[in-house]
Amino acid sequence: MRFFNRITLQTPESVELEFTLAGIGNRAFALLLDYIVLFLTLFLFWITWIAFSIQLVEAFKNIEKLGIWLFAIAFLLNFLIYVGYFVFFEVFWQGQTPGKRYAKIRVIRDDGRRVGIQQATLRALLRSIDDTLFIGAFLIILGKREKRLGDMVAGTLVIQEEYLVATINFPISEQAKQLSKELPQMANISNLLPDDFAMIREYLQRRSAMTANASADLSLQIARQVRNVIELENLPEGLTADLFLEAVYLAYQQQSSTY
Structure with a gap:
């Protein structure tokens, strides 16, 4: 069993990101919390459904096998709530459920991007299946990437949530510094995930070693992606992709340091 197992991923933009895998302990703790929330949710559902079913059966006593159909529908809804709980939160909470958020872990895709509804x-x-006879736990412990069956099929990883605040060791323009102060009012910087920040940081650190054409193409690609993530509609005229990424980098640093 490996504690604090780290893994390096390469994004579609050819930027390498390093993460710490969540580990069996953090994942088990998060799942326990999620199951407590799920149990309370399903308990309320069954209490409500039973009360509703009793009234319906009494009102339509002439309908044969109504009780059986209501019971079957309840089991279907129970399954949908169980599956929907994890799907809803992992999609709309950027790879986290309530349990994962408390345990400070998160699901990402194998390429470092955030999970979608398919994953x-x-x-x-x-x-x-993973919960049956602790199959998932054994796969996590024995696997190099700590994946359960669901992760293997979906192409996902569970990592520790890391807020990357680092010393700036590359030049930042004055224009970018000024824009970084304005960005929180112009866009939703909180939408940026640590891996988004890491990708920006890696590019800014390595751009000086790139050719002009390669740097220009990559900066534009990353800037478009980041702009969509932070929901920024308009950029000041004359702003280059590099200046924009520098400003986003600083804005994220400043936001993280206040938490």
Whole structure:
């Protein structure tokens, strides 16, 4: 069993990112918290459904096998709530459920990007198999990338949430410094995940070693992606992709240091 196992991923932009895998302890703790929330949710559902079913059966006593159909529908809804809980939170909470958020871990795709509905659904559907006889736990402990069956099929990893605040060891323009102060009012910087920040940092650190054409192409590609993430509509005229990324880097640093 390996504690604090680190892994390096290469993004589609050819930027290398390093993460610490969550480990069996953090994942088990997060799952326990999620199951407590799920149990309370399903308990309320069944209480409500039973009360509703009793009233419906009494109102329509002439309908044969109504109780059986209501029971079957309840089991279907129970399954949808169980699966939907993990799918909803992992998609809309950027790879986290309430349990994962408390445990400070998160699901990402194998290429370092955030999970989508396809990955979250596959993980949720296979969770019951992973929980059977602790199959998932054994796979996590024995696997190099600490993946359960759902992770293998969905192409995902579970990592520790790391807020990367680092010393700036590359030049930052004055224009970028000024823009970084204005960005929090212009865009949603909190949408940036640590791996988004890491990708920006890696580019800014390595751009001096790139050719002019390679640097220009990569900076534009990353800037477009970041702009969509932070929901920024308009940029000041004459702002280059490099200046924009420098400003986002500083804005994220300043935001993280206040937490």
